[in-house]
Amino acid sequence: MASFVGVGCMSGSSMDGLDICCVEFTGDIFTDLWGYRILAAETVAYSKQWSERLRDADNLSGIELIRLHVDYGRFQGKCVSTFITKHRLNERVQFVASHGHTVFHKPQEGISFQLGDGEVTAAMLKVPFVCNFRAKDVTIGGQGAPLVPCGEKYLFRNSDICINLGGIANIGIKGMRGYDICPCNRILNSLVLEKGGGQQYDKDGDLARSGDMVPEVLVKLQNLSYYQQDPPKSLWVDYIEENVLPILDCNKYKVENLLRTCTEHVASMVADACFEAKPSIATTSHHPNRTVLITGGGALNKYLVELIGQYLDAQGFEIEQVDEETINFKEALIFAFLGMRCLLGEDNVFSETTGARQDSVSGSIHRPLSSGSAKHISLLH
CATH class of the missing domain: 3.30.420.40 (ATPase, nucleotide binding domain)
Incomplete structure (x- = not known):
């Protein structure tokens, strides 16, 4: 029986804030029978300034969009780092995964862009960081969406x-x-x-x-x-x-x-x-x-x-009746699961749901600054 602890992040089109959820996944890698337990979760509400910046992101010039991409990566890293410290999870968290905040999603043109520079966020963490889950699927002819059915298949199989x-x-x-x-x-x-x-x-x-x-x-x-x-x-x-x-x-x-x-x-x-x-x-x-x-x-x-x-x-x-944390943080929870599967080298985006030519192991993996994270990086093996 394997057990992994990760943090998932989600920012949706309603732009109310950044959902952060720390989850322990327990299961069998070979049979893909998985369960989850939420250890901590919260939403970091966007300030008025952040809401305005995100709302206007698709109208920015190239250099302004890159600046926002870096700034959001820094914002995300700071929020997650603060969350981990606040909930005393430093010794437990093995990886972080994030959906990012979508600015452009035009799969018919082969484009899907989520804010949050992965290397910038990774520089503020002590564990591997996974993001950019849509790009590969779009490249091989998929919609890059929806992504959550993977988590639903394994974590909510009774629904x-x-x-x-x-x-x-x-x-x-x-x-x-x-x-x-x-x-x-x-x-x-x-x-x-x-x-x-x-x-x-x-x-x-x-x-x-x-x-x-x-x-x-x-x-x-x-x-x-x-x-x-x-x-x-x-x-x-x-x-x-x-x-x-x-x-x-x-x-x-x-x-x-x-x-x-x-x-x-x-x-x-x-x-x-x-x-x-x-x-x-x-x-x-x-x-x-x-x-x-x-x-x-x-x-x-x-x-x-x-x-x-x-x-x-x-x-x-x-x-179905379900606990309030699952209601509020299901997508963040599932992005943690997608990040875990990426690090394990297991398919996490399915062609049956996106229309791509094949299933894929999607997500860009960014290493933390410290080289002393062997116990975390062992997750890749």
Whole structure:
């Protein structure tokens, strides 16, 4: 039985902060039966300055983008180093892995770029650092997304379907298939910010609950061209900004009404994705009702989850109950797992989910400054 301790980091398109999660993975390398235990986890909220820099990153000049790439690498390294010290994990952590913060994701052009210079971050750590998980898959014809089905396959194998409600809602089906479903917190949070008043998000979905449906807006959302594509497929911010946000006209409609409409849209699209996956899990489910694990920031939106639950219940699905740390840090947890598999030389991105020509061991490994980390680097052997 093998046991490894790593730290995973995630920064999503909702731009609320850097999720950091220290996890102990225990399992068998040869049979790929793995379990996990979260040792510590927290979110480092972005300052107003960092939020603005990340939001404007795709408009920067070349030199400005490189400067931000280095600065974010330094920021990330400082946050992780502080986290490890704060939680007294210095003697336990064997590696760190990070998704980075995506600025460009255009797999059709062979491009996916995540902020955070790996060598800069590694210089602030005492253990190997793994990042840049998407580039290889994109290079061999994949979408570079979704990446989390690998972790779901091995760590959440008792869940029939995994839904993550982040900036974008995505689905994983028994760790075998997955794709981005629709915009989620990216549009909900944008509407709340448009309303003003200091709120960053619709707490518990109360604003949406108070609004009325706008049928013509719902029809436009349901008819987005992205939904006509077959998986594997991935959605990114530029598509949302160009095709979705213009539909949400706050000058024409009340923000509460748009929030109500968008929340309904997300719930219906998530439920449809689960229903379409039903044939794939018909012969593999261990439960009389198909189980759905819902995680991510949107899982704390009570109204959104309530609507999803109503749809799923009518289709014979059951929402799993899970601890709050897993809800909040599942993606960071899984990036730690992807980093571990990279260091072990095991496939961690699957062609079945991304559409690439083959599976791959993805991630760039960056060594720490110290040469005295043999006990950590032994993980590679």
